[in-house]
Amino acid sequence: QVQLVESGGGLVQAGGSLRLSCAASGTTFSRSAMGWYRQAPGKQRELVAVITHTGGLSYPGSVKGRFTISRDNTKNTVYLQMNNLKPEDTAAYYCNVVPSSLNGNYWGQGTQVTVSS
Secondary structure: OOEEEEEOOEEEEOOOOEEEEEEEEOOOHHHOOEEEEEEOOOOOOEEEEEEOOOOOEEOOOOOOOOEEEEEEOOOOEEEEEEOOOOHHHOEEEEEEEOOHHHHOOOOOOOEEEEEEO
């Protein structure tokens, strides 16, 4: 199981930027595809960025061009740079392996991102 601790969220105005970090523990991190997920109140959790163990990247259209995922395998850390934030980006953000089912039912505490208009 990969243990996860997210940080870096906060309150920002529309158009602003935030950088999220996710510290992971476990020996499988460097061999795992990792992703950032988000969940807004009343909505299902959605995957917003993926980075494979070889550095391949994937984003849904809603964040493509604004969000950038990266990883540092020497630090067991995944990052999410979010630019040009919009109010609809407001959510709790979580990192996890992709697919998350590979990590059982484990989720970290997440980090809240709130974008004001």
